Amino acid sequence: MSALAKASSELRIAGSKLPVIPLPTNCPGCGVALDLETMRKHNYVCPDCGHHFRLGADAWIALVADRGSWQERWGDVRSHDLLNWKVPKPYQEVVEHLLEEGLNEAVRTGTCTLAGRPIWLAAFDFRFVGGTLSIVAGERLARGMEQAASSGLPYVLISASGGARMQEGVLALMQLAKVNAALGRLHAAGVPYFSVLTDPTFGGTAASLALLGDVNIAEPGAAIGFTGPRVIKQATYADLPPGFQSAEFQLAHGQVDLVLPRTELRRLLAHLLEMYP
Numbered sequence: 001m002s003a004l005a006k007a008s009s010e011l012r013i014a015g016s017k018l019p020v021i022p023l024p025t026n027c028p029g030c031g032v033a034l035d036l037e038t039m040r041k042h043n044y045v046c047p048d049c050g051h052h053f054r055l056g057a058d059a060w061i062a063l064v065a066d067r068g069s070w071q072e073r074w075g076d077v078r079s080h081d082l083l084n085w086k087v088p089k090p091y092q093e094v095v096e097h098l099l100e101e102g103l104n105e106a107v108r109t110g111t112c113t114l115a116g117r118p119i120w121l122a123a124f125d126f127r128f129v130g131g132t133l134s135i136v137a138g139e140r141l142a143r144g145m146e147q148a149a150s151s152g153l154p155y156v157l158i159s160a161s162g163g164a165r166m167q168e169g170v171l172a173l174m175q176l177a178k179v180n181a182a183l184g185r186l187h188a189a190g191v192p193y194f195s196v197l198t199d200p201t202f203g204g205t206a207a208s209l210a211l212l213g214d215v216n217i218a219e220p221g222a223a224i225g226f227t228g229p230r231v232i233k234q235a236t237y238a239d240l241p242p243g244f245q246s247a248e249f250q251l252a253h254g255q256v257d258l259v260l261p262r263t264e265l266r267r268l269l270a271h272l273l274e275m276y277p
Contacts, residue, residue, distance in 0.1 A: 027048065071110050132172070135171055145179070195212065198218075202225055
């Protein structure tokens with residue numbers, strides 16, 4: 001086994017065991033029958049065609065953080081229906097139902113170690129109202145970035161988001177400015193910030209914090225953009241190039257720095273932590 005392969009294997013072993021994630025019967029990429037245990041061992045990447053299945057925040061934390069090192073912060077901060085949103089169903093009921101299902105907002109943030117190096121880690125969860133940026137999500141992100149700036153610990157973000165949460169209106173949009181201001185202080189302090197864009201990363205999240213990393217890493221085949229192609233075509237009356245919102249298209253046009261398979265993510269992040277003092 002080569003030194004690089006050995007290092008990659010050791011880094012995968014260092015992380016916690018990923019949770020079992022319900023999957024379709026067959027891979028949507030190649031149609032091969034799926035075996036849950038095999039998929040978990042491959043970090044939920046199809047071993048035949050490389051299709052990357054979506055992960056929740058809990059799975060991302062297990063994948064990135066060293067075993068037993070995760071310390072969650074501000075997990076008790078909760079969303080409230082400040083605008084009395086009722087359509088198509090009461091917003092507060094949606095939030096309470098998701099909390100009962102075991103999800104904890106669209107962003108979870110905390111500290112951990114990666115290959116023995118302490119970092120701040122934030123992970124979006126698309127299962128919680130489409131990973132939309134809310135007051136709570138913005139507060140967790142901003143607090144973590146400010147503490148990372150003061151402590152000098154590198155900050156790693158895993159994005160999977162539909163943008164700002166419409167049920168919180170302009171209050172959600174204000175989070176973009178707040179988080180970007182905190183991110184500016186992180187950059188001013190010279191603290192490394194690594195952004196990982198997964199499927200999908202859209203809206204204000206893509207237009208701001210997700211594409212402002214010192215290194216922007218995208219998963220293969222991830223959908224990355226601001227809004228859907230139908231809306232863009234209706235607004236511009238232009239024919240859009242095929243695959244223009246794929247990770248590979250964004251790489252070719254300079255929006256991301258590299259497209260990397262999930263199985264190599266821990267190895268790369270560990271290498272980046274060594275490169276950025």
